[in-house]
Amino acid sequence: DIQMTQSPSSLSASVGDRVTITCRASQSISNYLNWYQQKPGKAPKLLIYAAYSLQGGVPSRFSGSRSGTDFTLTISSLQPEDFATYYCQQTYTTPLTFGGGTKVEIK
Amino acid sequence: EVQLVESGGGLVKPGGSLRLSCAASGFTFSSYSMNWVRQAPGKGLEWVSSISSSSTYMYYADSVKGRFTISRDNAKNSLYLQMNSLRAEDTAVYYCARGGAYSPDDYWGQGTLVTVSS
Numbered sequence A: 001d002i003q004m005t006q007s008p009s010s011l012s013a014s015v016g017d018r019v020t021i022t023c024r025a026s027q028s029i030s031n032y033l034n035w036y037q038q039k040p041g042k043a044p045k046l047l048i049y050a051a052y053s054l055q056g057g058v059p060s061r062f063s064g065s066r067s068g069t070d071f072t073l074t075i076s077s078l079q080p081e082d083f084a085t086y087y088c089q090q091t092y093t094t095p096l097t098f099g100g101g102t103k104v105e106i107k
Numbered sequence B: 001e002v003q004l005v006e007s008g009g010g011l012v013k014p015g016g017s018l019r020l021s022c023a024a025s026g027f028t029f030s031s032y033s034m035n036w037v038r039q040a041p042g043k044g045l046e047w048v049s050s051i052s053s054s055s056t057y058m059y060y061a062d063s064v065k066g067r068f069t070i071s072r073d074n075a076k077n078s079l080y081l082q083m084n085s086l087r088a089e090d091t092a093v094y095y096c097a098r099g100g101a102y103s104p105d106d107y108w109g110q111g112t113l114v115t116v117s118s
Helices: none
Strands: A004-007 A010-013 A019-025 A033-038 A045-049 A062-067 A070-075 A085-090 A102-106 B003-007 B010-012 B018-025 B034-039 B045-051 B058-060 B068-073 B078-083 B092-098 B112-116
Touching: A004 A085, A010 A019, A019 A033, A019 A085, A019 A102, A033 A062, A045 A062, A070 A085, A085 B045, B003 B092, B018 B034, B018 B092, B018 B112, B034 B078, B045 B068, B045 B078, B058 B068, B078 B092
Parallel strands: A010 A102, B010 B112
Antiparallel strands: A004 A019, A019 A070, A033 A045, A033 A085, A062 A070, A085 A102, B003 B018, B018 B078, B034 B045, B034 B092, B045 B058, B068 B078, B092 B112
């Protein structure tokens, strides 16, 4: 199975900060990497798919990048509505696997 | 508007069975693969199962293989998850999602809670 190691598991940041979350795959997954945002009591929401592509309706302050098996989600200027938990997911092969999540909290 | 509405969750004893349903609307259901994803209380997301658009391919997590069965009825725009031999560790919110085995999950239902407890 492909392991997805997400870091950090949590972070505290202020409105306006630039935030970076990393996900490392245990083997090559090409660009089959997606990012989701989840708020308490709600279903996850797709933000980025295929490592770089912004899902429709998602603000442009969210972006994704890749370097080998390392993937990054960047929020360029954190907004109040961005405080949530973020998950990466590989869809390269089954079993599909998620990272452990990163909880973004208010500093 | 794409909508996915899960139902069928509830409290069940260990060893029992439950059938979850997911009613889809707002898109051509028969053209899309679908997933079940679960989330144990306070934990992260776990993929459970995928089914292709015409039911040709079905995939399962090892943790549910042999106990859970995914199916769909394209005439009824519905996705199902038959869960047998339930265990305490199956306790979770179960989400249906439009996506499949090799695609991102672009739409999710609101989830249905399954609690396995004596």
